[in-house]
Amino acid sequence: MKRRAALLVVGCALLLLGAVLVGPRLEGAQGQFIIWQLRVPRVLVGMLVGATLALVGAVFQALFQNPLATSDTVGTTAGATVGALFALAIDSSRTVQGLPLVTVCAFAGALAASLLVASFASSRSAHSSDVLLAGIAVTLATSALASGIQYTADSRALFAATQWSLGQLPQVGYRGVLLLAPLCALSCALLLLLTRSLQAFALGEDLAHSQGVNVPRLRLLALALGSLGVASCVAWCGPIAFVGLVVPHLVRRLLGASYRVLLPMSLCVGAALLVTCDAFARLIVPGRELPVGIVTAALGAPTLVFLVARGRR
Amino acid sequence: MSELEFVDLSVKLGERTLLDRVTLRVAPGEFVALIGPNGAGKTTLLKAALGLRAPSAGSVRLANASLAELDARSRAARIAWLPQHIRAEEPLSGLESVAAARYRFRESHAESRRAAERALARVGASQYAERRVTELSGGERQRVAFACLVAQEADILLFDEPANHLDPAQQLDIYRLLGELWREGRSVLCINHDVNLLHQVGNAARVRVVGLRAGRLVFEAPLDAAALPEHIGDLFGVETESLQGSAQRFILPRARGAS
Numbered sequence: 001m002k003r004r005a006a007l008l009v010v011g012c013a014l015l016l017l018g019a020v021l022v023g024p025r026l027e028g029a030q031g032q033f034i035i036w037q038l039r040v041p042r043v044l045v046g047m048l049v050g051a052t053l054a055l056v057g058a059v060f061q062a063l064f065q066n067p068l069a070t071s072d073t074v075g076t077t078a079g080a081t082v083g084a085l086f087a088l089a090i091d092s093s094r095t096v097q098g099l100p101l102v103t104v105c106a107f108a109g110a111l112a113a114s115l116l117v118a119s120f121a122s123s124r125s126a127h128s129s130d131v132l133l134a135g136i137a138v139t140l141a142t143s144a145l146a147s148g149i150q151y152t153a154d155s156r157a158l159f160a161a162t163q164w165s166l167g168q169l170p171q172v173g174y175r176g177v178l179l180l181a182p183l184c185a186l187s188c189a190l191l192l193l194l195t196r197s198l199q200a201f202a203l204g205e206d207l208a209h210s211q212g213v214n215v216p217r218l219r220l221l222a223l224a225l226g227s228l229g230v231a232s233c234v235a236w237c238g239p240i241a242f243v244g245l246v247v248p249h250l251v252r253r254l255l256g257a258s259y260r261v262l263l264p265m266s267l268c269v270g271a272a273l274l275v276t277c278d279a280f281a282r283l284i285v286p287g288r289e290l291p292v293g294i295v296t297a298a299l300g301a302p303t304l305v306f307l308v309a310r311g312r313r
Numbered sequence: 314m315s316e317l318e319f320v321d322l323s324v325k326l327g328e329r330t331l332l333d334r335v336t337l338r339v340a341p342g343e344f345v346a347l348i349g350p351n352g353a354g355k356t357t358l359l360k361a362a363l364g365l366r367a368p369s370a371g372s373v374r375l376a377n378a379s380l381a382e383l384d385a386r387s388r389a390a391r392i393a394w395l396p397q398h399i400r401a402e403e404p405l406s407g408l409e410s411v412a413a414a415r416y417r418f419r420e421s422h423a424e425s426r427r428a429a430e431r432a433l434a435r436v437g438a439s440q441y442a443e444r445r446v447t448e449l450s451g452g453e454r455q456r457v458a459f460a461c462l463v464a465q466e467a468d469i470l471l472f473d474e475p476a477n478h479l480d481p482a483q484q485l486d487i488y489r490l491l492g493e494l495w496r497e498g499r500s501v502l503c504i505n506h507d508v509n510l511l512h513q514v515g516n517a518a519r520v521r522v523v524g525l526r527a528g529r530l531v532f533e534a535p536l537d538a539a540a541l542p543e544h545i546g547d548l549f550g551v552e553t554e555s556l557q558g559s560a561q562r563f564i565l566p567r568a569r570g571a572s
Binding site for chain 2: 062065067160196197199200202203204207208209210211212214215252256257259260
């Protein structure tokens, strides 16, 4: 098992390195610029986003005791979408403190939706399934709001909204990396500290309670930290499908369900997977970039079906 | 050693009364068997003892403190629970599952694993240590859950029909184990559907049988009491017959009016 985990880490590192190097041949000063000013920061953003989405997916699957839970489940992504649409409908080029208005509004929307769900979660009597339902309700309500905004928006805003909703790694340079890194690192590091209580959750929420886990506090902490991480990612990149869903299942299949392995390995595999998908997105159509969200969805869906089919055998 | 006390405890679910002014004390080192028809409120009583059901009136006291005042870890140090159903959807190994039950201890993972190995050996489940709980049968899973309870090292043990769905040999063995834990000085509150199995724990005179119906306590008697068959008959609305075996008395139900 340890050897497998080590192999997987090495594989992830190779994929990350490969993602920086693949592409048209680069020479001279221009090549240096493309590698160090464009590709490396983009790979770093991809690593942060992929790692965070995958880890939060694994944590939420444990927390809700539901294999279909992801970072989108508690309304974070839907909230971000409403925020982004709102900003695009007003003015897509405006900035706040040097940040795109879209990013700021998406972040605020994501946090607002998550807060709504978290307020349910902190109730002592709520069961995890209630929180899951609350997440679905908030997602549906915000989607209705999003449709309302789209209905009133002009065609340029609609086009921008569609682009945004496909999900892609933005060209944000090192400044973007520096903005994203502390939020993602904080969220992931603190989530990893919850490993032991999440492990106790594996045999059931009530049993974990009887074993000394403070369930309402755990739920609130995991939701708040997870939402913070996901909100930062979605604000920059838009919704990127399937990473949070598929990666934990993939790791679980390869290395078992012990959260002491599953959580850190989801982090590694999530980072490598998203960056690799992004490299594909850069190269698959020559001279044009696809949004990475399309690639993750196209690869993620069959992978999930494959994993489920293998699991049934 | 801790004492568990239900004081005038009522629990409501909406309009329905699940428990109606129940007063019951489980003293340190005591064995209390809780019997009653389905829906009598037995599981609710155990859940109330764990803080999983909030009282609508009255209180649950644990070691002379109100249950609500205890933090989760100190509660877990005093009281542990073997639920009727174990969720086993995560492909965790038996050993990892039992190690996770050591949550209340502030110790390293290696220490948790060693304690888990001891607990699994104690309940005769060492062979499931490396197997995934998702692949275990109901009875095997029950053993692993039993090891979780042992690994938690609490003073008071709550059991919810521990022999449910087990074959006769396993049933006897589970109750023998329960008796062992009791004789080491722990208190036990055990929901049970077959009083005859209770003899496996030993010392029938010290086993208190408590009957619960429609949320109320209706009788209390030692396991060897002469009046117990009649109490049980009234509790379930059946006739009972007593047969003296070589080692114990058997109480058997019979439909009312049948001859």
